[in-house]
Amino acid sequence: MKENREQTSKQSVSRRQFLVGAGLAGLGVAGAGIAGCAPASQSSGDAGAASAGTADSASLANNPLGANAAVNWTFLTPPEDIAEDQIKGTEDVDVLVVGCGFAGAIASVTAAEQGAKTLCIDKQDTWSGRGGHITAYGSKIVKQYAGEGWFQEADYSHVVRRLIEWATGRVKEPLMWQFAKKSGACMDWLVDLVADSGLHPTLWAGFYKGPDYTEEPITHFFYDDSTDFVYLDGVSTGLGMAVLIPAVIAEGEKLGVEYRYSTPCARLVRDGDGPVTGAIVGEEGNYTKINAKSVIIAAGDYLDDDEMRSRYQPFTWHADSRLYIPFGISTGDLHKQALWVGGAMQESEPHCATIHLESGAQSYNFLHVNKNGERFMNEDVNTQSKSCVKSYQPEGKAFTIYDANSLEKFAQSCNDGISGGISSDQQYRRYGVPFDMEVELKLREAKIEQGLLFQADTLDELAEKAGIDAEGLKATVARYNELAAKGNDDDFGKRPEILWPVDTPPFFAGQLVSTLLAASGGLRQDTACHVLDEENNAIEGLYVCGAAGGEYFSNDYPTICPGTNHGRCLTFGRIAGINAAGGDADKEIPDLEIPSGNMPEEDRINTVTPSKL
Structure with a gap:
């Protein structure tokens, strides 16, 4: 079965490519020695890991991918198996969470709440995160502020339809509705979880209020009493993820979660087409096999892997700079490992990227x-x-x-x-x-x-x-x-x-200064947060949440709900944690009731009798 999966991965190179233009020219795949955009004149010879095969126009005439079908992407080819003599020990857990950012912290504490023996690993020497905006629909805080008269609560049915329109329909709509129904309850849970930590939850008042482009008043953040609320180049004190993630981890530790840092995941373990049964972690010569009933991928995006970036997000090479903390860790390790055991990336391409005017001067509306x-x-x-x-x-x-x-x-x-x-x-x-x-x-x-x-x-x-x-x-x-x-x-x-x-x-x-913040596209998933294969079948025992998950965005990041990336970490992290631990997130997380209203009378146009005179 392993041989079949390798063959599938290698064949997928020729049938699921995306690249703007006829080749790699101008994409700056090898980078430019700085965290930014490579020169537009950079040639395809600088691509490094990806190489173009030889193919004439006649052989590509009937291939919808054209010349892109000749590009070989090295990350799609599984490496050799790790030898048994390299594995120095084994451990048993119920749930293994790979990645300790916001999504991993949420997934691990949630799994532990379900009674699962939970291990959360990260290749860095501590947790990671940046920013602080978190989208959630219809939370208690939103309803409180709406009740106090600050704003009229959003029409969430309309919000979902706006998001689908932004993506031109190239998303998995059930995921959008799952988020709409569950995100408010997940935020309420989070507020209760860290209630004794000294953090204060609130809503952001600075959302865009123009008539043509309008953001929604559903952006939450947390702060403590030390903050001055100043934000400069991604750095702030006493607010956002800098204080929230440690508070969530502290609650996880109380529930028995083990957070193990400096522990990279080297390979997911799957026998043929069966379930994922764990992972091999550690480094060459000193690996440990972790047997797990479920594995949750919460390892972030892939924007520090130039080849994956060129494959899935070529437009991002236009960005002036990158801003995610710490630099260099978002190398798509778990995307690759999921692909090697039969998982699939989202079908819609290119993946969308979050690119904001973050590192330069404030743009205002001047x-x-x-x-x-x-x-x-x-x-x-x-x-x-x-x-x-x-x-x-x-x-x-x-x-x-x-x-x-x-x-x-x-x-x-x-x-x-x-x-x-x-x-x-x-x-x-x-x-x-x-x-x-x-x-x-x-x-x-x-x-x-x-x-x-x-x-x-x-x-x-x-x-x-x-x-x-x-x-x-x-x-x-x-x-x-x-x-x-x-x-x-x-x-x-x-x-x-x-x-x-x-x-x-x-x-x-x-x-x-256009600033690349995140790759908002990734592995194919269902509403239960299972990773799916190329036939859209769930891979038993393998879950995904946060930036590693896909099918929620396409083409471009929709800013009408500021903080959606973190909102997905919270909502899908909680759903993955419950389901991976053997629970039923659909039943355990309450649904927000979202009414669908009629078209307002003033917007209607009678095409038989004039009605606007």
């Missing part, structure tokens, strides 16, 4: 220009879209342009519920707390010191400092001010209430 000084978009949109659009500008460069009065106007618009959003409003602003100008000015100074924000008394001087064409910038600013005075954006249709002139020095130019 005038955006490229290096030629040309305006190229309606700036009233989300950070993911801005990151992607700017990639197609000359040299991939873009800047946000504003003046001495702009920041005050933006702050007021956030307080008034007109503006907001990731990389614009403050990352951890709470309800009842106004936009903090003191904090924002400190962040402005930090970006100036980093060489990402430029200040000048004239547009000519600003252009010189930032490397923008001066004549182009002055012409664009003049046109923008003309539109602001008119009160209508004839060029890009931006809302007039946020169309502020750029006319009072000092002037500012903030460089926008």
Whole structure:
């Protein structure tokens, strides 16, 4: 059976490829020696692990993959079995969790709650995590804030349909509904779990509130009394995953979970087409075989593996930088190991990536220009879209342009519920707390010191400092001010209430830096969090949760629910933990009732009798 699986893996190279264009050229597969985007001129000869076979146009004429069918991906080929004499011991557990990030921490404590003897391993010397936003629908906190009059609770049926529309239907819709129904109860469980840890749960007030692009008020985060709520380049104190994951692990330890670090998983154990029965862990010459009734993959994504990144997410090579902590660990180890025992990656490709304007200057919703000084978009949109659009500008460069009065106007618009959003409003602003100008000015100074924000008394001087064409910038600013005075954006249709002139020095130019945060695509899964094979059959004993799981996103990351990546870690981590321990998550986690409403009367159009006069 092992031979058959190897043959299947090797055959899959020719029938399930994806790569933009005819080859690897321009994807920077070997990297550039820095955490960022390789030059567009990099040749396919730099690909390293992936190699192109020889094939002429005639042989590929009837192959829907075209020249991509000639690419060989080395990670799809299983390595040799680990010799028995390399295995120095065995252990028995009920549930083995591989990976100790947020998903692994949630899955392990959940399995232990079910009475399972649980071991959670990680190849690093401690747990890992970053950020802090967590999406959950209809939690007690959401209902509390809605009841207090802060907002009208979202129409979750509509939210799911918006997410499906964003993915153009290339997702597994039952997973979307599973999340919608279970995420609120999972958040309520988490709040109770860490209630004695000194952490405070709350909702983020900075979500985007525009009429065309709207984020939903369902983003949670946790903080302790030491925080100043400042967030800079992925780093904050006293809030987010930095305090939440240790609190969850502490609860796991009370329940008897063993967290074992510096312990890589080398190979999943499966006999033929039977169940997964454990894993071989450790390093060459000193392996241990862990016999387990169930294994949960919670090992994160694969963006530090250049070959996998090029295979599944070629667009990500456009990103300017990467921001995930710690660097270099997201190498897709468990994706590969699942594939080697018969698992399958999600069918929809390319996988979506989370790319935000995270590492550069705040984008706000001010005038955006490229290096030629040309305006190229309606700036009233989300950070993911801005990151992607700017990639197609000359040299991939873009800047946000504003003046001495702009920041005050933006702050007021956030307080008034007109503006907001990731990389614009403050990352951890709470309800009842106004936009903090003191904090924002400190962040402005930090970006100036980093060489990402430029200040000048004239547009000519600003252009010189930032490397923008001066004549182009002055012409664009003049046109923008003309539109602001008119009160209508004839060029890009931006809302007039946020169309502020750029006319009072000092002037500012903030460089926008598209930042790769996560690969939001992975292994094929069902609603019980089983890993599936190529025929969509569940592999008994093998589960997946968090960033390693797939089929929830496609093409592009939908920011309408900020914190969905972490929301999946929580919800599917809990579902996987219950099911892997022999429980029934569908019965044990309460469902949120999601009504489906009729179309509003004012939106209806009678096509027989005029009704809008």
